[in-house]
Amino acid sequence: MSKTSSSNANHPQLTGAEIIWATLVGEGVDKVFGYPGGAILPAYDALRKFPIHHILVRHEQGASHMADGYARASGKVGVCIATSGPGATNLVTGIATAMLDSIPIVCITGQVGSKVLGSDAFQEVDITGITLPITKHNYLVTRAEDIAPTLREAFQVATNGRPGPVLIDITKDAQQNSAAFNFEAAAPAAYRPHPMLQAESSSIQQAIELIQQAKRPVILAGHGITQSGAEAQVLAFAERQQIPVASTLLGLGAFPTYHPLSLGMMGMHGESWVNNAIQQADLLLAFGMRFDDRVTGNLAHYAPNAKKIHIEIDPSEINKNVKADVALIGDLRETLELLLPLLPKNSDTSWIAEVNAMKGDAAVRDIINLPDNGHLYAAHVINDIWREALDAGRLAQTIIVTDVGQHQMWEAQYYKHDSPRSLITSGGLGTMGFALPAAIGAKVACPEKDVWVIAGDGGFQMTASELSTIVQEGLAINIAVINNGFLGMVRQWQEAFYEKNYAASPILSPDFVKLAGAHGIDGAHVSVRKDVTPTVTKARTSGKAFLINFQVEKEDGVYPMIAPGAALHEMVRRPASDPLLETAEDE
Amino acid sequence: MLHTFVALVSDKPGVLTRVASLFRRLNINIVSLTVGESERPDVSRMTIVCEAPDHAAHRIRASLYKLEITVDVDEVGRSEAVIRELCLIKVAAGPKTRSQIFELATVFRSRVVDLAPESVMLEMTGAASKIEGLIQVLTESGYTILEVSRTGRMAMRRGHHTSRVLKALGTPHPNHSDDTSFPEKPDADEILPNEFTDVHED
Numbered sequence: 194m195s196k197t198s199s200s201n202a203n204h205p206q207l208t209g210a211e212i213i214w215a216t217l218v219g220e221g222v223d224k225v226f227g228y229p230g231g232a233i234l235p236a237y238d239a240l241r242k243f244p245i246h247h248i249l250v251r252h253e254q255g256a257s258h259m260a261d262g263y264a265r266a267s268g269k270v271g272v273c274i275a276t277s278g279p280g281a282t283n284l285v286t287g288i289a290t291a292m293l294d295s296i297p298i299v300c301i302t303g304q305v306g307s308k309v310l311g312s313d314a315f316q317e318v319d320i321t322g323i324t325l326p327i328t329k330h331n332y333l334v335t336r337a338e339d340i341a342p343t344l345r346e347a348f349q350v351a352t353n354g355r356p357g358p359v360l361i362d363i364t365k366d367a368q369q370n371s372a373a374f375n376f377e378a379a380a381p382a383a384y385r386p387h388p389m390l391q392a393e394s395s396s397i398q399q400a401i402e403l404i405q406q407a408k409r410p411v412i413l414a415g416h417g418i419t420q421s422g423a424e425a426q427v428l429a430f431a432e433r434q435q436i437p438v439a440s441t442l443l444g445l446g447a448f449p450t451y452h453p454l455s456l457g458m459m460g461m462h463g464e465s466w467v468n469n470a471i472q473q474a475d476l477l478l479a480f481g482m483r484f485d486d487r488v489t490g491n492l493a494h495y496a497p498n499a500k501k502i503h504i505e506i507d508p509s510e511i512n513k514n515v516k517a518d519v520a521l522i523g524d525l526r527e528t529l530e531l532l533l534p535l536l537p538k539n540s541d542t543s544w545i546a547e548v549n550a551m552k553g554d555a556a557v558r559d560i561i562n563l564p565d566n567g568h569l570y571a572a573h574v575i576n577d578i579w580r581e582a583l584d585a586g587r588l589a590q591t592i593i594v595t596d597v598g599q600h601q602m603w604e605a606q607y608y609k610h611d612s613p614r615s616l617i618t619s620g621g622l623g624t625m626g627f628a629l630p631a632a633i634g635a636k637v638a639c640p641e642k643d644v645w646v647i648a649g650d651g652g653f654q655m656t657a658s659e660l661s662t663i664v665q666e667g668l669a670i671n672i673a674v675i676n677n678g679f680l681g682m683v684r685q686w687q688e689a690f691y692e693k694n695y696a697a698s699p700i701l702s703p704d705f706v707k708l709a710g711a712h713g714i715d716g717a718h719v720s721v722r723k724d725v726t727p728t729v730t731k732a733r734t735s736g737k738a739f740l741i742n743f744q745v746e747k748e749d750g751v752y753p754m755i756a757p758g759a760a761l762h763e764m765v766r767r768p769a770s771d772p773l774l775e776t777a778e779d780e
Numbered sequence: 781m782l783h784t785f786v787a788l789v790s791d792k793p794g795v796l797t798r799v800a801s802l803f804r805r806l807n808i809n810i811v812s813l814t815v816g817e818s819e820r821p822d823v824s825r826m827t828i829v830c831e832a833p834d835h836a837a838h839r840i841r842a843s844l845y846k847l848e849i850t851v852d853v854d855e856v857g858r859s860e861a862v863i864r865e866l867c868l869i870k871v872a873a874g875p876k877t878r879s880q881i882f883e884l885a886t887v888f889r890s891r892v893v894d895l896a897p898e899s900v901m902l903e904m905t906g907a908a909s910k911i912e913g914l915i916q917v918l919t920e921s922g923y924t925i926l927e928v929s930r931t932g933r934m935a936m937r938r939g940h941h942t943s944r945v946l947k948a949l950g951t952p953h954p955n956h957s958d959d960t961s962f963p964e965k966p967d968a969d970e971i972l973p974n975e976f977t978d979v980h981e982d
Contacts, residue, residue, distance in 0.1 A: 321794070325801050330848035333794075350848055509842035512835075 204375040209337035209368040210235040213301065214243035216344040219376040222272050224637055226250055226259040230276025231316060233303030235368035248637060248666055251658040253280050255630035257287020257358075258656070260298040262634025264291075265617045266592055266642075268422075270351050271298040271634060277305055278316030281362070282323065286624060288358045289327040293621025294443060295420065297356035299347050300328075307335035307364040321362050329357030335364045338372035341379035353384045355507040356420060399519045400502050401535055407476035407500075409544045410436045413459065413488075416443035416620070417481015417506065419613045423526035424448070427480060430529055434539045437548050439467045441482050443620040446610035456548065460488035461755045462602040465764055466551035468755070472762040474499040481505065481525045484514040485621070494760035504528050561607065565722045571600055571675045571745045576607040577725040578645060578673060581733070583609075591643045592617060592635050596628035596652035599681035602751045604647050626655030629672070633659060636668045643671065643733055650676040650702045660712040663738050671732040672714075672740040674705050677747045685750045689765070709740035716740035782811065783837050784863065784935050787826045787844055788818060788851040788943060795849045799826060802843055808832045812865070812932025820946070823851055827934045852945040860938040866931040867911045868893070869902045872924040881923065888914045899926060908933060 207215060213236050217225065226248045229237045240247055250256040253275040260271030275284050281302040291298045305314040321331045330350045332343045340363060347359040404410065418427050424447050431438050431454045438448045439459040448455055456467045468490075471477065477499045482488070489495045492514060503510075503517035504525050511520040521528050561576055582591045593608060594617040595601040601618055610616050617635055619627040628648040636644040646653075653674050663670055675681075684698040706716035719728050719741055732739035753764035789795050796815060803810050811829040818825035832840065837855055844853045856863070869890075873881050874897070881900050885892055888910065894901035904911055911930065918925060 322797070325798065326805050507842075507846065509839055509846055511838070511842070513839060 204373040204378075206371045207374040208235065208239065208371050209340050209363065210239040211242065212337060212340045212372065212374050213344065213363065213368070214239055214245055215374055216341045216376065216379065217245060217272060218243055220345065220348050221269070224248065224263070225272040225274055226256040226263070226634065226637075227274030227301075228253050228256060228276070228280060230278075230280045230303065232277035232305055232365050233274060233280070233301075233363075233368075234276075235365060236274070236301075236303065236363075247274075248633070248662065250630070251661055252656065253283030254286050254626070255633070255656055255659045255662065257284040257298065257300060258290065258624075258627055258630035259634035259637070260300070261287055261291045261294075261296050261627075262594060262617055262631030263638040264296050264298055264634075265294075265631070266614055266635035267638035268614070269297075269638070270348055271296070272301070273298065274301045276303045276316065277320070277362075278318045280316075281318055281320035284360075285323065285327065286622075286626075287630075288324055288360065290619050290622045290624045290627060291358040292327045292329070294619065295356050295416065296358065297351035298358045299344070299351055300358060300360040301344075302360065302362045303368070304333070304362045304364045306366045308366070310335075310364065320360065324360050327358070328360050329355075331360040331362070333362045333364075335367050336372075337367050337370040340367060340372070341374060341376065342381065345376075345379050346381040349381045349384055396519050396521055397531060397535070400521060400532065403476055403500050403502060403519060404434065404478070404536060408541075409470075409474045409547075410434070410476040410478060411456075411470050411474040411499075412436050412438040412448075413471070413477055413479045413482050414438050414440045414444040414448050415480060415482025416441065416447075417504075417525050418444060418447035421481060421506070421525040421527075423481070423529055424613050426526050426529035426533065428452070430533060430536075433533070434536060435542050435545055436478065436539075437470060437545060439463070439471060441485070441488055441620075442605055442618065444482060445605060446613045446615045449611040450609040451611055454545070458605045460485075460761075461490070462606065462751050462753065463488075464552075464606070465753055465762075465766075466548065468761045468764060469551055470548045471496050471499075472760070477501045479503045479505070479515075479517075480529075483507075483510045486514070489514060490755045490761035490763070491758055496761070567721060569720055569722055569725075569743065569745045570749055571603045571677070571743070572607050572749075573722050574673065574675060574719075574725055574743045574745065575600070575604050575647065577722075578647070578729050579608040581726050581729045582643065585730070585733070587643055587733070588612075589615075590641065591615060591645065592632075592639060593645050593647060594618070594628045594632035594635055596646075596648035597623045597625045597682075598649045598652060599677075599685060599749070599751050600647055600649045600675040602682075603675075606751075625649075625652035628652060629656050629659050630662075632670050632672075633662055633666070633668060636670050637666070640668075644669075646670060646672040648672070648674055649681055650674055650678065650705075651680040651700050653705070654700075654702060657708065660709060660714060660738075660740075664713050668738060669736055670738050671729075672709070672738070673729075674740065674742050675745055676702060676705065676742055677745050677749065678702070679747060681749075682751070684748070685754075688748070688750070689754070689756070705740060705742040709738075714738045714740055716742065718742045718744065720744040781832070781834050782857070783830055783832055783840065783855065784857045784861075784933065785826075785828045785830075785841065785844065786854045786856055786935055787828060788823050788853075788946065789826060789847075790849040790851065791817075791822050791824045792849060795824065796826075798847050798849055799828070799844070802847065803828075803830060803840075806832075806836075806840065806843065808836070808840065812930075814932045814934050816934075823946075827932070829933050852943045854937070854943070856935045856937055861935050862938060863907060863933050863935045864905055865908055865911060865933045867904045867914075868927070868929045869904065869915065869918070869925060870894075870927040871900050871902065871918060872898060872926055873900045874898055877923070880921070881918075884914070884917060884921070888917075890914060 256273035260273040264271035305317040351359045439456040500518040502519045504521045582588045632646040680698045709716040752767040890902045890904035893903045
């Protein structure tokens with residue numbers, strides 16, 4: 194921080210509040226999500242002097258989710274701002290969501306004056322203490338001259354290496370006092386990647402040998418592909434080596450679904466052929482993924498015959514859940530660029546043929562093939578939303594933002610993502626209430642795209658107050674509420690593991706269309722399949738926000754499913770008594 | 781098993797919490813943790829001893845390294861290192877029993893640092909086992925130990941050995957070597973960052 198003290202008279206004296214905005218402008222920020230309050234009021238007083246558009250949220254949780262959605266959609270840093278105390282604590286869920294999914298956001302909170310820190314002053318809370326384990330790093334700033342260097346360092350920390358959220362707590366007096374502002378001098382020391390953060394040549398050699406020996410390799414495509422911008426390298430790698438690609442939830446879209454080598458989503462609700470291919474593999478190439486328990490099932494029985502090559506930017510992920518035979522620590526794109534020219538082309542497609550033969554074993558296709566018998570299933574709705582965008586030629590310009598639960602898994606199964614950043618969802622933390630605010634962030638980042646919220650009736654009610662934000666900002670966001678009258682995933686688990694003891698899972702909802710109407714948002718109820726596509730088209734082409742309440746089958750389940758503790762190939766199929774199965778083409 | 785890490789961290793407020801919080805998150809009990817100044821004005825040196833499964837060492841080291849305030853991390857358990865702790869022991873002893881304590885202190889190379897009518901204070905520096913030995917002998921000899929204060933272990937590798945990262949940042953003694961190049965090859969088991977590497981001067 195000593196650099197600023199050398200600043201000279203050529204640089205303007207600004208208040209700390211002005212320095213906050215001036216630094217954000219310097220970092221390329223033109224939109225922030227926030228909510229004013231006492232300890233951050235000096236900053237808000239200076240806001241309108243700067244070319245920054247502030248989106249007023251209805252709850253600070255919305256601000257952190259919006260910054261998150263903005264970052265996921267754009268690849269840039271999302272910024273949110275809140276006051277001290279409850280404003281700051283309300284950000285926490287959104288910060289944790291960003292932490293678990295490695296999303297670069299910068300959160301600015303006001304804090305009581307530095308003289309009264311630690312005195313339980315009005316709206317004082319130790320937010321740096323509270324967010325210590327859920328931020329990549331955080332700062333408490335008590336002096337105006339420290340604001341610019343700290344903010345600039347925060348942007349560097351948020352984006353470098355494995356990205357993540359950073360919080361800066363700025364005391365009220367630091368905002369009110371003045372200091373010379375010199376953006377250039379406030380630059381942090383050049384980011385120094387750790388010397389070990391590049392793959393060793395010996396490990397590269399080992400990896401190449403393993404790849405060449407492999408007869409049944411599978412690529413595990415994770416979120417790191419998009420984070421690193423390695424989509425083209427992964428595509429080239431898979432095609433050159435003829436290796437099928439299974440995706441994690443956050444990896445969906447990084448590898449196009451239409452590609453013949455694409456398997457789809459792996460893990461707890463992955464298709465049987467995906468998980469079977471992984472279980473039968475003799476080599477797993479983990480690209481920017483962390484072997485979460487939702488994708489491995491029982492670790493003791495996970496891919497028992499496979500060697501593992503783990504390409505990962507975070508050394509603490511290596512050997513955390515699954516032992517790697519070769520660990521290539523570093524940026525995925527750079528590492529693949531090292532590997533690619535060293536690998537001879539593979540033309541043996543027998544393994545691909547074997548995997549393709551397994552694809553006949555489809556449980557989820559049953560529902561897509563189902564005739565329109567009057568029942569509305571969430572799978573229909575989601576599949577039709579995808580097809581509508583495809584038929585309209587808008588697929589590449591559509592972003593789906595899902596909440597958490599059954600609809601999230603159905604989305605992953607029935608919506609085919611062909612481009613990166615086309616699915617925004619809370620994976621690691623599984624945050625209900627994420628979809629609506631995150632979609633606002635995505636729409637603000639990409640106003641030219643069609644943004645769909647797909648949320649359940651439970652999660653939607655958690656943050657439905659942000660409907661008002663949509664209207665105030667005039668955002669054309671389409672909302673699909675998958676309404677089954679239950680906290681569906683909870684109900685499914687109660688059905689499967691708690692003898693249908695539906696404790697606290699039935700949920701009463703308001704008339705969502707009327708709720709939207711109260712906000713000035715048009716809407717429609719849909720309860721039969723023939724109405725799905727026309728209503729979706731109407732919403733998409735309305736040019737305004739539009740909410741559709743899809744009244745779907747109440748006790749539908751997500752299948753296949755791997756019970757907790759079971760191995761990846763021990764999937765539970767749709768129960769045979771289920772009338773859905775009778776009309777299925779497969780099985 | 782016991783793991784011993786040396787962490788070089790920024791000398792800033794809150795750094796201790798960040799390190800301690802990491803161990804809490806990993807649900808690992810810290811046996812001892814010492815913090816103090818290092819040879820650099822802006823870098824503190826911590827020695828952390830913790831009880832954790834054998835295989836946890838890499839993960840702890842990599843997680844420590846992930847903290848933004850961490851400059852470098854070394855695990856000294858696997859190398860030749862000097863590990864010491866300082867202990868103060870206050871023993872109840874009147875004029876009649878003092879002399880025996882003095883003898884014991886001599887045997888253990890411990891020093892008498894305070895003498896009061898009814899107590900003696902001993903200072904001892906050494907490996908943890910030596911300190912425990914002295915306490916055990918005092919207890920078995922029938923003395924009443926009034927207070928024990930131990931610093932916890934401090935560790936430093938033997939030989940001309942330094943942190944690659946610190947070297948790259950520049951030497952704190954400009955008149956000495958300014959060789960900032962990294963050594964060539966890490967050990968075979970060094971698949972995770974451990975930037976302390978032995979450098980032998982010829």
